[in-house]
Amino acid sequence: MSGPDRIPPHLADETASLRARIAELEAELTYHRAAASPPPSTLDLTREEYLRYSRQLLLPQIGLPGQTALKRSRVLIVGIGGLGSPAALYLAGAGIGTLGLIDHDVVETSNLHRQVLHRTSTIGLPKVLSAAKALRDLNPHVQITTYAEAFTPGNAEDVIAQWDVVLDCTDHPKLRYLISDACVLLGKPLVSASALKLEGQLIVLNDPPGKGPCYRCIWPRPPPPESIISCGEGGVLGPVVGAMGVMQALETIKLITRPKGKELTQPRMLFFSAAAETMWRTLKMRGRREGCVACGQQGIKNLGSEEEYALFCGVPNAFALEEEYRLSVRQARELVLLGTKPLLVDVRDRTQFGICKVPGSVNVPFERFLAVGEGLPEEIVGLLQEERRDVVVLCRLGNDSQVAAKRLLESGVHGRVWDVRGGIREWARIAPEDGIVEY
Structure with a gap:
């Protein structure tokens, strides 16, 4: 036999043994590599x-x-x-x-x-x-x-x-x-x-x-x-x-x-x-x-x-009133409880009105203002016909009350009209002794 693959007889057994050992080491290396790192598809998740x-x-x-x-x-x-x-x-x-x-x-x-x-x-x-x-x-x-x-x-x-x-x-x-x-x-x-x-x-x-x-x-x-x-x-x-x-x-x-x-x-x-x-x-x-x-x-x-x-x-605030038509809680409290005692209209819904209310207030829910379009709810009309007096409008946060007060002003009520800045929440902070709670 001639050519490059010819191995002398005295080296054949040693070469075969080396090749077997190389294959064994390569298999062992592949095993350890696989054990050391997960397959590519699972690299993103830890154990x-x-x-x-x-x-x-x-x-x-x-x-x-x-x-x-x-x-x-x-x-x-x-x-x-x-x-x-x-x-x-x-x-x-x-x-x-x-x-x-x-x-x-x-x-x-x-x-x-x-x-x-x-x-x-x-x-x-x-x-x-x-x-x-x-x-x-x-x-x-x-x-x-x-x-x-x-x-x-x-x-x-x-x-x-x-x-x-x-x-x-x-x-x-x-x-x-x-x-x-x-x-x-x-x-x-x-x-x-x-x-x-x-x-x-x-x-x-x-x-x-x-x-x-x-x-x-x-x-x-x-x-x-x-x-x-x-x-x-x-x-x-x-x-x-x-x-x-x-x-x-x-x-x-x-x-x-x-x-x-x-x-x-x-x-x-x-x-x-x-x-x-x-x-x-x-x-x-x-x-x-x-x-x-x-x-x-x-x-x-x-x-x-x-x-x-x-x-x-x-x-x-597109519906906001000018400052002359807005009262602080202290100003409203002085008028309603101690002063000229204007009509106090609370426009919160009936559930909220049941939680707490300013003494002497009447409840006309804001939804009633929305339901009648540009006019006034019958309840308000009736109250204003009974007595021609000033009106203070109160809500929970001082937003709905502005809309209702503006509606009253545009309807030409005879008395003066205000809303209360901060609403019932601010009233609870300023005068909790009136039985008002913050919610």
Whole structure:
């Protein structure tokens, strides 16, 4: 035998032994490499995370691909109150990689019955710091980014640009239009919800970006400003707002983990009513509106100013009275209890009027003013006909009372008319001895 592969007989056995040893060492090296590092598809999860997320990893709709998608995602929550609290808790628990929290408010005692992310020990803290503390304690694997500031046209683009999905957990149309416009401009899906009293609703907007409808498609015009009732005025049951926040978290998880090309063909709005026999209803909504000023053919090019959004939605002080028609609590108290004793009209609803009331006041709910259009409720007309005297109007916070007082002034009452700045809440702080409580 000749050629390069020829091995002398006295070396053949030694060469075979060396080759066997090399193969043995290579196999051992491969084993140790495999033991030292997991397969590429599982690099994103630690052993502790496999255990932490095991129950949702078992779901075919999630599995390892879905869990790694959650860990790589970045979700922004605008408003860390009744909606944002449960949404943040469940998103952190599910393993969202990075959560962004933006809110300019601080924790108050009245928040705690529904804003379950906060604690008595964090009263007075900025909500984003209170929330971050609780979320890190729940899941240390989640990165938390906080913005202790108001969400405005000035910071909206810079903030939203960094995130994959946005949750609107606010409670005023001005912010809802702003958040939606920013999501359209930057191509981000938006999970929007609201809750008041015993009812809530939820819809996923701008999904997929550039194709799904935006907030303006569904609500081209805002509601009349005088008809807007916050939970601070109309009330809300904690589990109601909690249910809607949890549903926001659920829709966000579905957005992040669904396979590409599985977007809904038609948007749906979810309605919840705690008092109804059938508490949950789903309504198919129209798609993107061709003439929409935000996402239509022309499209939005930049966000408006703070003033433009306020004017579009109707600023609360558009109905404000001049200072000559406004009284401080001390001034009102002196007139009503010690002075000329004008007619004191309390326009809170009957439930709130039953909680506490200024001695001698009469209750004409604000809804009665809205129901009669531009005139006056019959109750007011009757009272004014009995005695031609001055009128002081009182509400909970000093907003509805301005509208009612202005209506009285425009109707040409014979006496003088005022409203009370700060309403019943301020009265409770200034003169609790009158039997008024802050709520």
